[in-house]
Amino acid sequence: MTSILETVEVFFRYPGTSIEALRSLTLHIPEKKKTAICGHNGSGKSTLFLHAIGIHAPTSGNVLWKNTPLSYKRKELTQLRQQIGLVFQDPEQQLILNTPYEDVSYGLRNAGIPEPEIKLRTVKMLQSMRLEHLAHTPIHHLSLGQKKRVALAGVLVLEPELLLLDEPTAYLDRISEQQLLEELERIHSRGMTLAMATHDMNLAYAWADWMLIMNEGQCVMEGTPDEIFSRTDAITALGLDTPMLLDIWNALPESVRGDLRPPKNIEAFKQLFGSIF
Numbered sequence: 121m122t123s124i125l126e127t128v129e130v131f132f133r134y135p136g137t138s139i140e141a142l143r144s145l146t147l148h149i150p151e152k153k154k155t156a157i158c159g160h161n162g163s164g165k166s167t168l169f170l171h172a173i174g175i176h177a178p179t180s181g182n183v184l185w186k187n188t189p190l191s192y193k194r195k196e197l198t199q200l201r202q203q204i205g206l207v208f209q210d211p212e213q214q215l216i217l218n219t220p221y222e223d224v225s226y227g228l229r230n231a232g233i234p235e236p237e238i239k240l241r242t243v244k245m246l247q248s249m250r251l252e253h254l255a256h257t258p259i260h261h262l263s264l265g266q267k268k269r270v271a272l273a274g275v276l277v278l279e280p281e282l283l284l285l286d287e288p289t290a291y292l293d294r295i296s297e298q299q300l301l302e303e304l305e306r307i308h309s310r311g312m313t314l315a316m317a318t319h320d321m322n323l324a325y326a327w328a329d330w331m332l333i334m335n336e337g338q339c340v341m342e343g344t345p346d347e348i349f350s351r352t353d354a355i356t357a358l359g360l361d362t363p364m365l366l367d368i369w370n371a372l373p374e375s376v377r378g379d380l381r382p383p384k385n386i387e388a389f390k391q392l393f394g395s396i397f
């Protein structure tokens with residue numbers, strides 16, 4: 121598997137704190153895949169993302185983008201941030217202008233794109249995120265779910281090669297979550313590499329094709345969701361949940377499960393049950 125982003129023995133401590141937020145963190149984010157990065161609160165997921173776009177630099181160790189260590193010079197960082205998009209957990213941290221239109225066009229203007237193209241790309245992006253009717257509404261009038269969509273649109277419009285999402289489904293209702301996942305599926309099918317930090321093991325199991333488990337600033341497990349969740353004892357020892365569907369599946373008698381593969385989502389589960397019973 122080719123890595124698009126990797127960290128090699130990265131240590132990092134926030135100024136004025138005594139604990140290493142990242143402790144010899146070595147991990148790879150594979151190109152073209154959908155990677156779920158899971159771990160407890162405080163395990164270092166957000167700090168990793170902030171290193172990926174060079175907001176923080178390691179105290180020691182290296183962050184590599186396409187096999188090349190990051191340069192922290194202003195010009196190179198600006199270029200890097202056009203290739204790696206980060207959607208923050210809290211949209212308030214990300215949205216700086218007054219309306220969705222202004223916010224989504226801001227990054228394009230910063231990237232020096234000509235004005236007519238900015239207009240075209242902004243309108244298209246707002247349409248594809250179902251935000252066109254809110255284009256000129258003050259951002260503080262939007263719901264949290266709408267703000268999250270604007271924050272995602274503002275990053276996607278720059279067409280990054282790697283999209284990092286920090287808890288993108290937190291506080292979203294089921295329909296908004298479903299719509300977001302469909303949008304992610306669309307952009308992934310066009311070739312974008314995705315990596316999502318999430319606490320939701322059900323989501324990680326259903327969504328990801330690769331998983332990284334972080335604990336206390338280190339990457340302690342990596343593999344496909346099937347590989348990760350076959351190690352139930354290790355997951356439980358880390359205080360993490362196993363996916364509910366997998367728990368139900370494992371509770372079924374062997375005679376029912378047979379050689380079938382466990383379903384990843386509720387729709388697949390219903391279909392399979394329909395065929396068994």
Ligand SMILES: Nc1ncnc2c1ncn2[C@@H]1O[C@H](COP(=O)(O)OP(=O)(O)OP(=O)(O)O)[C@@H](O)[C@H]1O
Pocket residue numbers: 134135137139140141159160161162163164165166167168
């Ligand atoms: N701005 C900051 N100043 C000081 N310490 C920080 C800061 N941000 C994070 N930390 C510390 O760094 C460690 C890693 O935090 P981080 O936010 O990266 O974890 P996380 O896995 O993203 O957590 P969560 O799931 O809660 O978002 C924690 O010990 C946290 O207290």
